[in-house]
Amino acid sequence: DIQMTQSPSSLSASVGDRVTITCQASQDINIYLNWYQRKPGRAPNLLIYDASNLKTGVPSRFSGSGSGTDFTLTISSLQPEDFATYYCLQYENLPLTFGGGTKVEIK
């Protein structure tokens, strides 16, 4: 199975901060990586697909980059509604595997 190592596991940030979350795959996954946002009691929300493509309707402050084994999700200016847990997912190979999650909390 492909292991997805996500870091940090949690971070504290202020509104307006730039936030970066990384995900490392245990083997080359090309660009086959998605980023999801999960808020308590809410359905997960796809933000980025194919490593760097913003899903329609997702604010442009979210961006993704990377290919191969190293990937990054960046929030350029953190907003109050962005406090949530973020997950990466690789779909290059079965089984699909998620990173462990990054909880973004208010400083």
Place this chain on the structure above:
Amino acid sequence: EVQLVESGGGLVQPGGSLRLSCADSGFTFSNYGMNWVRQAPGKGLEWVSYISRGSIAIYYADSVKGRFTISRDNAKNSLYLQMNSVRVEDTAVYFCARGTPPRYCTNGVCPPDDWGQGTLVIVSS
């Protein structure tokens, strides 16, 4: 608007069975692969199973293989997960998730795109 509504969760004893359903609307159900994903209390997301548009391709996580069965009824716009021989570690919120459009799929698998709100399954004696 895409809507996915899970049902069928509840309390079940270890070794028992449960059938989850996902009713879908707002899109042409038969055009999309579908996933089940779960989240145990205090844990992260775990992919459980995938079924292709015409039920030709079906895949499972090793943790549920041989115990869970995914199926779909395109005429009823519905997805199912039959859970047999359940274990305490199957306790989780189970989400159904529509796969991405076919052009964004890889190796015949379409990762989760739109998700339902989830249904809670508790396995306990």
